[in-house]
Amino acid sequence: MARTEDHEYDDDSIVVTKNKSYAAGVPAVLVSLQRGVEQMGAMRTAASFARLNQRNGFDCPGCAWPETPGHRKHAEFCENGAKAVAEEATRRTVGPDFFAAHSVRDLLDRTEYWLGQQGRLTHPMVLRPGATHYETIGWDDAYRLIADELAALASPHEAVFYTSGRTSNEAAFLYQLMIRSFGTNNMPDCSNMCHESSGSALTASIGIGKGSVTVPDLENADLILIAGQNPGTNHPRMLSTLEKAKKNGARVIAVNPLPEAGLLRFKDPQKVHGVVGDGVQIADDFLQIRIGGDMALFQGLAKLLVDAEDRAPGTVLDRHFIDSHTAGFGDWLDHIRRVDLGTVVLATGLSREQLHDTARALMESEATIICWAMGLTQQTHGVATIEEAVNLLLMRGMIGKPGAGVCPVRGHSNVQGDRTMGIWEKMPDAFLDDLDTEFGITSPREHGLDAVDSIRAMLDERASVFMAMGGNFVSATPDTDVTETALRNCSLTVQVSTKLNRSHLVHGRTALILPSLGRTDRDVQATGKQFVTVEDSMSMVHRSRGSLPPSSEHMRSEVAIVCGIARTLFGPDHTVPWASFSADYDLVRDSISRVIPGFEDFNTRVRRKEGFGLPHPPRDSRTFETATGKANFAVNDLVWLHVPQNRLMLQTMRSHDQYNTTIYGLDDRYRGVKGGRRVIFVNESDIASLGFSDGDLVDLISEWPQQDGSVEERRADNFRIVAYSTPVGNAAAYYPETNPLIPLDHVAVRSNTPVSKAVLIRLEPARH
Numbered sequence: 019m020a021r022t023e024d025h026e027y028d029d030d031s032i033v034v035t036k037n038k039s040y041a042a043g044v045p046a047v048l049v050s051l052q053r054g055v056e057q058m059g060a061m062r063t064a065a066s067f068a069r070l071n072q073r074n075g076f077d078c079p080g081c082a083w084p085e086t087p088g089h090r091k092h093a094e095f096c097e098n099g100a101k102a103v104a105e106e107a108t109r110r111t112v113g114p115d116f117f118a119a120h121s122v123r124d125l126l127d128r129t130e131y132w133l134g135q136q137g138r139l140t141h142p143m144v145l146r147p148g149a150t151h152y153e154t155i156g157w158d159d160a161y162r163l164i165a166d167e168l169a170a171l172a173s174p175h176e177a178v179f180y181t182s183g184r185t186s187n188e189a190a191f192l193y194q195l196m197i198r199s200f201g202t203n204n205m206p207d208c209s210n211m212c213h214e215s216s217g218s219a220l221t222a223s224i225g226i227g228k229g230s231v232t233v234p235d236l237e238n239a240d241l242i243l244i245a246g247q248n249p250g251t252n253h254p255r256m257l258s259t260l261e262k263a264k265k266n267g268a269r270v271i272a273v274n275p276l277p278e279a280g281l282l283r284f285k286d287p288q289k290v291h292g293v294v295g296d297g298v299q300i301a302d303d304f305l306q307i308r309i310g311g312d313m314a315l316f317q318g319l320a321k322l323l324v325d326a327e328d329r330a331p332g333t334v335l336d337r338h339f340i341d342s343h344t345a346g347f348g349d350w351l352d353h354i355r356r357v358d359l360g361t362v363v364l365a366t367g368l369s370r371e372q373l374h375d376t377a378r379a380l381m382e383s384e385a386t387i388i389c390w391a392m393g394l395t396q397q398t399h400g401v402a403t404i405e406e407a408v409n410l411l412l413m414r415g416m417i418g419k420p421g422a423g424v425c426p427v428r429g430h431s432n433v434q435g436d437r438t439m440g441i442w443e444k445m446p447d448a449f450l451d452d453l454d455t456e457f458g459i460t461s462p463r464e465h466g467l468d469a470v471d472s473i474r475a476m477l478d479e480r481a482s483v484f485m486a487m488g489g490n491f492v493s494a495t496p497d498t499d500v501t502e503t504a505l506r507n508c509s510l511t512v513q514v515s516t517k518l519n520r521s522h523l524v525h526g527r528t529a530l531i532l533p534s535l536g537r538t539d540r541d542v543q544a545t546g547k548q549f550v551t552v553e554d555s556m557s558m559v560h561r562s563r564g565s566l567p568p569s570s571e572h573m574r575s576e577v578a579i580v581c582g583i584a585r586t587l588f589g590p591d592h593t594v595p596w597a598s599f600s601a602d603y604d605l606v607r608d609s610i611s612r613v614i615p616g617f618e619d620f621n622t623r624v625r626r627k628e629g630f631g632l633p634h635p636p637r638d639s640r641t642f643e644t645a646t647g648k649a650n651f652a653v654n655d656l657v658w659l660h661v662p663q664n665r666l667m668l669q670t671m672r673s674h675d676q677y678n679t680t681i682y683g684l685d686d687r688y689r690g691v692k693g694g695r696r697v698i699f700v701n702e703s704d705i706a707s708l709g710f711s712d713g714d715l716v717d718l719i720s721e722w723p724q725q726d727g728s729v730e731e732r733r734a735d736n737f738r739i740v741a742y743s744t745p746v747g748n749a750a751a752y753y754p755e756t757n758p759l760i761p762l763d764h765v766a767v768r769s770n771t772p773v774s775k776a777v778l779i780r781l782e783p784a785r786h
């Protein structure tokens with residue numbers, strides 16, 4: 019099962035030191051500069067860092083956290099944002115000579131780290147049926163090849179079109195328009211593996227799948243709960259917001275199986291005191307919860323609040339809000355009264371005292387925000403868990419008022435915008451109607467395939483053309499061996515990419531690599547310099563304009579690539595003006611303004627300093643566009659995870675030195691691991707009871723029970739045990755090395771998201 023890894027992952031080189039109790043500070047500044055200069059040279063480093071997240075510059079490709087409104091700091095970025103920029107703006111290139119020197123077979127033995135380090139893709143490349151090497155192909159020939167393969171399909175539903183979350187609004191809008199003009203809604207995206215559970219839960223509860231708070235809300239909250247999120251690594255700029263919130267008197271409670279550095283202490287590298295001082299303690303309380311225990315936590319807290327209301331009626335519940343804005347309260351109340359606190363203690367691993375303390379904090383707060391990320395969404399009961407978080411807010415009227423609300427913290431920098439633009443396999447009919455009216459097309463109304471269902475379709479040969487707008491589908495999805503088989507079944511795989519990755523090497527009968535411009539690159543089209551737009555985690559839309567000269571004249575923008583394919587596919591007389599769109603992105607925005615509510619006068623408003631915010635009915639007016647017309651209390655049976663004897667529940671997460679499947683380096687600084695990634699963090703007492711020692715080399719075997727009583731096993735070899743603070747029975751290791759362990763069918767109820775944060779495993783002494 020497991021791929022043999024080369025020297026970079028040699029366990030002999032892994033060094034483990036004590037994990038850090040604070041994030042950022044001096045080392046963060048040094049790492050940013052060093053990575054920049056290594057990849058880009060001093061000039062490009064200075065030029066790009068100066069324009070990162072500035073009003074006339076480009077949006078950081080790192081994460082979707084908003085820029086601070088009003089006054090922007092000179093350096094509105096963080097160490098990991100700088101790494102993301104260096105990764106993209108590197109001067110190293112991968113061109114025809116590289117592909118002539120390396121066969122696909124040879125490249126398959128390299129790690130993602132090695133592949134990514136080779137540089138930017140510069141030329142369109144094709145792998146012909148049976149060929150051993152990629153060779154160059156002209157753009158027009160590449161478009162023709164795609165158009166011919168698509169036209170030859172028996173049905174448009176035999177093609178799937180993936181999107182990763184860096185794609186701009188303009189490119190995403192045109193991409194979905196091309197796909198729907200072609201005749202399918204098969205649009206899997208990275209969201210399917212990411213915040214899909216948030217979207218499902220929030221749409222059911224409050225009628226919109228997006229967060230309801232802004233940066234000023236966070237800064238003015240009384241209480242902020244951060245559950246299942248590691249902002250110190252994945253959203254470092256959020257720490258500055260939290261620091262401000264704390265200065266204003268907020269209490270912050272971290273809910274996490276791991277004591278993540280950024281949650282405990284933070285040194286702001288952009289401030290002198292941050293660099294030299296001890297830093298600010300961010301989390302006032304740390305609830306070290308067992309994996310999958312959050313649903314129990316939220317129900318338990320609701321129960322304690324209901325008990326308090328019973329003791330002193332009128333003091334806890336927001337009756338006015340509940341009566342006028344919610345539905346389902348009575349049923350929910352009956353259900354919550356029956357929650358057993360003993361079960362909550364078992365499920366969470368927390369003490370009664372911690373539960374009572376947290377309940378008290380919720381009762382004392384007049385403005386509560388709950389933030390979350392992958393620790394909640396990538397769970398079997400992720401949707402229900404998020405609904406429970408919403409219940410907890412609804413009972414106190416904590417939505418649609420300043421300083422209060424829901425805050426799902428998004429991942430990819432434009433993943434939320436891509437959804438707004440229609441990248442979704444089940445866009446509502448209202449959107450499709452408006453799209454059809456604008457362009458004179460007939461969009462299919464039947465829902466398409468998401469990521470997991472696309473893999474199933476390719477596996478069963480129901481789909482045979484796979485195209486990806488960015489991302490690294492093979493490594494980001496679960497069940498690596500199965501997914502690889504699925505892609506190899508295709509007749510054509512097309513990857514629009516900036517960097518080389520494993521998805522270029524696990525291919526269909528014919529494969530194409532189309533090199534695209536990224537955020538940092540200057541984009542010039544027939545009518546001159548272009549900019550694109552993105553939407554952040556808080557529904558703010560703004561411009562992004564790259565300024566660096568592209569490292570090759572053969573790269574094209576994502577917009578140009580989509581328009582090129584579409585023109586070839588549909589011919590020059592198509593009702594959509596593809597050629598004009600690719601020449602002038604303002605025209606794309608004009609169409610968006612007519613199709614998507616909230617984008618009226620798009621071209622004017624997006625040119626304003628701060629861009630503009632999209633409407634959010636619950637936040638703006640306590641309006642809930644659900645089936646009941648109210649915010650819904652959800653009733654969910656309490657489910658939590660039992661870990662059998664001699665087994666561990668494994669969560670797969672990010673190190674400090676990676677961006678999803680892109681590995682920047684081998685240094686997980688805050689957790690004290692250097693020089694390698696094949697480590698598994700295990701509680702000391704589990705290490706002893708399983709008969710191992712810290713430093714031992716083990717194989718991880720996941721167990722997936724079958725209906726007939728048998729157990730399916732998957733294996734990932736050679737992980738070094740690291741004794742670490744994690745609840746008993748819970749372990750952690752990095753993604754994507756652990757993706758071969760996750761069964762394709764291990765998905766979240768109602769969102770079909772792969773359950774990457776709860777994989778049942780056992781350890782065996784390493785075989786090799």
Ligand SMILES: Nc1nc2c(c(=O)[nH]1)N[C@H]1C(S)=C(S)[C@@H](COP(=O)(O)OP(=O)(O)OC[C@H]3O[C@@H](n4cnc5c(=O)[nH]c(N)nc54)[C@H](O)[C@@H]3O)O[C@H]1N2
Pocket residue numbers: 080081098212245246247248249251252253273274275276278307308309310311312391392393394397428429430669670671672673674676677678775
């Ligand atoms: N530098 C950098 N930035 C990134 C990314 C990156 O890879 N690198 N990725 C981007 C993307 S696409 C995303 S989606 C975000 C991801 O941001 P995060 O969600 O912060 O990413 P993970 O590393 O998956 O961390 C999940 C956190 O949840 C905790 N956790 C695991 N299981 C549970 C549980 O059952 N309950 C609770 N309460 N906590 C749990 C883990 O200990 C960990 O702290 O970051 C974005 N930003």
Ligand SMILES: Nc1nc2c(c(=O)[nH]1)N[C@H]1C(S)=C(S)[C@@H](COP(=O)(O)OP(=O)(O)OC[C@H]3O[C@@H](n4cnc5c(=O)[nH]c(N)nc54)[C@H](O)[C@@H]3O)O[C@H]1N2
Pocket residue numbers: 182183184185208209211212213392396429430487488489490491493494495496514515516517518519534535536537576670671672677678679680753754756757760774
């Ligand atoms: N086990 C496990 N699996 C997971 C997760 C987990 O926590 N655990 N997290 C999941 C999550 S939250 C996510 S979002 C997915 C991520 O899934 P993806 O978004 O598919 O993966 P990335 O690694 O972000 O994609 C990196 C590639 O994108 C390309 N790229 C980068 N920038 C651009 C650009 O501007 N344009 C184009 N065209 N291409 C570009 C580069 O070629 C690069 O190699 O993984 C998921 N998989």
Ligand SMILES: [Mo]
Pocket residue numbers: 208211212213428429430
């Ligand atoms: Mo994500």
